[in-house]
Amino acid sequence: MDVLLQQLINGLILGSLYALVALGYTMVYGILELINFAHGEIVMVGAMVSVSVLAALTAAGVPVALALPLALAAAVVVCVVTGVLVERIAYRPLRNAPRLAPLITAIGVSIVLQNLAMIFWGRQYLSFPPVIEVRVYDVLGATVSNIQILILVVAALTMGGLLLLVNRTRLGRAMRATAQNREVAGLMGVDVNRVIAATFIVGSALAAVAGLLIASYYGIAHYNMGFILGLKAFSAAVLGGIGNIPGALLGGLLLGVIESLGAGYIGDLTGGFLGSHYQDIFAFLILILVLTFRPSGLLGERVADRA
Amino acid sequence: MTSKLLIAFVLGAASWSMPAWLTAAETIEIGCVAPLTGPQAHLGKDIENGARLAVDTINASTPTIGGQPVQFVLLVEDDQADPKTATVVAQKLVDEGVKGVVGHLNSGASIPASRIYAENGVPQVSPASTAVAYTNQGFDTTYRLMANDSQQGKALGQYATGLGKRVVVVDDRTAYGQGLIDEVVKSVEASGGKVVGREYTTDKSTDFTAILTSLKAKRPDVVVFGGMDPQAAPMMRQMRTLGMKTPFMGGDGMQSAEFIKLAGPAAEGAIGSSPGLPLEQMPGGADFTKRFGERFGKVQIYAPFSHDSAVVLIQAMLRAGSAEPKQYLPELAKTQLDGVIGPIAFDAKGDLRDGPVTLYQVKNGQWQPVETIGGPAAK
Known part of the structure; x- marks a missing residue:
């Protein structure tokens, strides 16, 4: 078995999940310069909804091929509604307030969502119904499972779709214009409120997809799963250059791979002094180094003068 | 009157x-x-x-x-x-x-x-x-x-060595997980086995693919985990995803109905110890x-x-x-x-005298007792 290759694969899967979530942070930041700390919670909502719906449907005897897309659709709808409501209620009234105010609100929204989820779903872990039979394939001495392949494919398709949306469509052009200068974009006839709402819709839909993938991969969903995930994804976005979409992809993948390699080799590298539970040291050490030498992140250039 | x-x-x-x-x-x-x-x-x-x-x-x-x-x-x-x-x-x-x-x-x-x-x-x-x-x-x-963990770890270690001599261990760095695994390590070595790998995680983690991959490379006969079911269940799922067919064991923290629910079909074959006798x-x-x-x-x-x-x-x-x-x-x-x-009855320290430890295995989605180690019955 090739350990290094396996660790790279592990990291790539973890990284594509981080990247999907990081996109949500980076899109909102790019347009509003707001760190939407509630985004991790939207992912959690996506995971919880998809698990609940899938469990209910499979219990009712709906075939998996139908139940899975329905669960995804339900998660997307609930996440989009939540995301738009959060924007409308918590962020829009503060759009011209000092930067600290929406940041605090974002943290507040995150706590509210977590507690609502706890009240609604309870404190127990939800279990992803075993609808997908795990198959394991051998690739050059490493193993890849069908769920991992599914994650890679879905993540790649979603991110490709997003890049097309941002670079090739009218809405994408409006988004880019709003990101560059909100006032001027407004003067040029862009409906800024609509563009911002669309950003939250797209970001929340991505979060729903990420939520379903994460729940299916790890097999569990929990009301406070969004917190650490959000933190990691946010770090990934910063690593790649927050506000920059390819940066979020790069940052997410890098963070996943670094974490995997870190956890896999830290024990051997430090002679057993530091165990694998210190895996986050690597990720955050790299983050600190990158920010020290490239404060705008790996791909972020535009952001430096705004931050 | x-x-x-x-x-x-x-x-x-x-x-x-x-x-x-x-x-x-x-x-x-x-x-x-x-x-x-x-x-x-x-x-x-x-x-x-x-x-x-x-x-x-x-x-x-x-x-x-x-x-x-x-x-x-x-x-x-x-x-x-x-x-x-x-x-x-x-x-x-x-x-x-x-x-x-x-x-x-x-x-x-x-x-x-x-x-x-x-x-x-x-x-x-x-x-x-x-x-x-x-x-x-x-x-x-x-x-x-x-x-206590000394009694439980001893039982787990003995049973693990019975399954195979090359043992790897993971603990969640809590007082419970670490204490249990320390005792398992002692017991495995006392029963003629060898601990060929030790990895660590936390009681909040969900991704264990990296540590499992390094452990897999050590070609273990059995994996022993010290921690609770919210980690044990995804860990066992990920072992199967990584193509590890090694037996998976743990202490009372994972010997729960919740573990089977969370791990789904991957739970099959898991071995969990629990102090005390089986409920039935x-x-x-x-x-x-x-x-x-x-x-x-x-x-x-x-x-x-x-x-x-x-x-x-x-x-x-x-x-x-x-x-x-x-x-x-x-x-x-x-x-x-x-x-x-x-x-x-208590001993001088306040520990339960002759506390028995029972080992269970998941069979057909249920924990089934397989062996009781220690306790008054053993004497």
Whole structure:
């Protein structure tokens, strides 16, 4: 078995999940310069909804091929509604307030969502119904499972779709214009409120997809799963250059791979002094180094003068 | 007949002819602490429900202390499985004047809290904490009804070595997980096996692919995990995803119905140890399952133990004729009774004497007992 290759694969899967979530942070930041700390919670909502719906449907005897897309659709709808409501209620009234105010609100929204989820779903872990039979394939001495392949494919398709949306469509052009200068974009006839709402819709839909993938991969969903995930994804976005979409992809993948390699080799590298539970040291050490030498992140250039 | 005697007679008659709640029964407060929020809430609730069943059952029998009718009240606190919160709620219970405490669940919470109970002379019976250090602090107020990690780790290590000589271990760096795995390592080496890899995680992680990959490279015969079910279940799933068919073992933290639910089909074949006898092999098991089931549903793991913890405390008070810790503590130490979990007696440290450890395996989606190591039956 090739350990290094396996660790790279592990990291790539973890990284594509981080990247999907990081996109949500980076899109909102790019347009509003707001760190939407509630985004991790939207992912959690996506995971919880998809698990609940899938469990209910499979219990009712709906075939998996139908139940899975329905669960995804339900998660997307609930996440989009939540995301738009959060924007409308918590962020829009503060759009011209000092930067600290929406940041605090974002943290507040995150706590509210977590507690609502706890009240609604309870404190127990939800279990992803075993609808997908795990198959394991051998690739050059490493193993890849069908769920991992599914994650890679879905993540790649979603991110490709997003890049097309941002670079090739009218809405994408409006988004880019709003990101560059909100006032001027407004003067040029862009409906800024609509563009911002669309950003939250797209970001929340991505979060729903990420939520379903994460729940299916790890097999569990929990009301406070969004917190650490959000933190990691946010770090990934910063690593790649927050506000920059390819940066979020790069940052997410890098963070996943670094974490995997870190956890896999830290024990051997430090002679057993530091165990694998210190895996986050690597990720955050790299983050600190990158920010020290490239404060705008790996791909972020535009952001430096705004931050 | 003097009037004094007459009054005594009337009062006496009143106290046993009327339901307890009608007489002005003195209330005696007993603390119960477990994590009621967070990932282990289902286990904490199990502890609360077990203790509640014991208290309610005893109350219904109109207990008296020193001739006075008494009613026991459970003051329930949430320690969030967190050492700092554990000391805060311990102090709160002490300030509220509880006469004894059932709890905590996690060794990491029980140990710091036990100092506060000891300093205030409040007896503590843990239904779940298994870390050796808990009863090793020299406190005379510290008791438990579980076989400790030394007994459990020894059993796990022996069984693991029976499955194969190359053992790898993972722990979640909590007092429980680390303590258990330290004992497993000792036991594996004592039984002629070899620990070829040791990795660590945390009690909040969900991704274990990296550490499992490094462990897989060590070509182990068996993987032993020290931690709780929210980590054990995804860990076992990920082992199967990585194509590891190695047997997966763990302690009582994963030997729960929740583990099977969370791990799904991947749970098949998992081996979990649990201090004590299987619920159905406990002397009072069938009756307890029925009574508990009527009120609270399915027993997770700890309910019989928290039930007996409350019983042990209350019985000591009744025997001593006093709810004052100073008065009843010597009686607590002398406890000799047949609980739901089996015969209960303490050694000098406050550990359960001859605590048995049972190994279970998941077969057809159910934990099935495979072997009991230690305990009175083994002698």
